[in-house]
Amino acid sequence: MSEDVIYSDVVFVKRNEIGSNDPDQSQLDVYTEKKLKDLQKLHSALNDNFTAVLQDMHDWQQNLSKALDDSACPKDWEYHAGKCYFFSTNTLDWTKSRDACVSDGGxxxxxxxxxxxxxxxxxxxxxxxxxxxxxxxxxxxxxxxWVDNTELSPDERYWYGNEPDNWTGSRGESKAGEDCVIITQDGLKSWSDAFCSKSLRRICETRSSRQP
Structure with missing residues (x-):
């Protein structure tokens, strides 16, 4: 029994290799390079715009925060965590300072x-x-x-060094000693007892209309 052998023609097509001399390829390279440069310019512009937008947002937030702080307290008072604080420019003894704060609403x-x-x-x-x-x-x-008659907490005391020492003066001229407290610029631990008759600036406090 014989086998039928079927032959078919196979045609091989050799594609022309696209060489550097191909004009179409050269045009494509020029076009691609141009588009790449355009994209790089666009990316740079978008990046600059994004940076500017972020800066504008930051400035807006800062201005908003300042506006809220300013509106949360009376004029010349400082806002912090739901309260307003007034740092006086004039000086009084402790008792008059206490009364002045009350007169100012705090x-x-x-x-x-x-x-x-x-x-x-x-x-x-x-x-x-x-x-x-x-x-x-x-x-x-x-x-x-404290002036609201609450006791000083043992956990929240910021006495400086060996304070309070109830000093009575170099010759013991003040029998009552130092019975009122000042805050100084000596760091976190900055309280000292002092003669209540001293004339000093004061810090007043009141609640803010803006709560944290």
């Missing part, structure tokens, strides 16, 4: 948080002066009370 500052102490320090270091705060042991020696 009270001598009561410090019960570390972030509050840090905020106050960030302000008074600019002035390089001492300020009265609302703490005294005038009623009972050694029993420190």
């Amino acid at each position: 009270h001598l500052v009561i410090i019960k948080r570390k972030d509050e102490q840090e905020f106050l320090m960030s302000i008074i270091t600019k002035y390089k002066e001492s300020f009265w705060i609302g703490l005294t042991d005038e009623k009972n020696e050694g029993q420190w009370l």
Whole structure:
């Protein structure tokens, strides 16, 4: 039995290799290079615009924050964490300072948080002066009370060095000793007791209409 063998013609087509002399390829290279440069320019422009937009957003947020802070407190008062603080420019003794704060709609500052102490320090270091705060042991020696009659917490005390020392003067001329407290620019631990009769600046505090 014979086998039928079928032959078919196979045609091989050799594609012309696209060489450097091919005009079509040269045009394509020029076009591709031009488009690439255009894309690079577009990317650079978009990147610049994006940076500008981010800066504008940052400036807007800063301005908004400042506007909110300004509207949250009376004029010349500083905002922090839901409260307003007034740093006086005139000086009074402690009792008159307490009364002046009440007249201004607040009270001598009561410090019960570390972030509050840090905020106050960030302000008074600019002035390089001492300020009265609302703490005294005038009623009972050694029993420190805030102006709202709450006791000083053992966990939130920022006495400087060996303070309070109830100093009575170089010759013991002040029998009552130092019964009122000042805050100085000596770092986080910056409270000292002082003679209540001293004339110093004061820090007043009140609640803000803007809550954190």
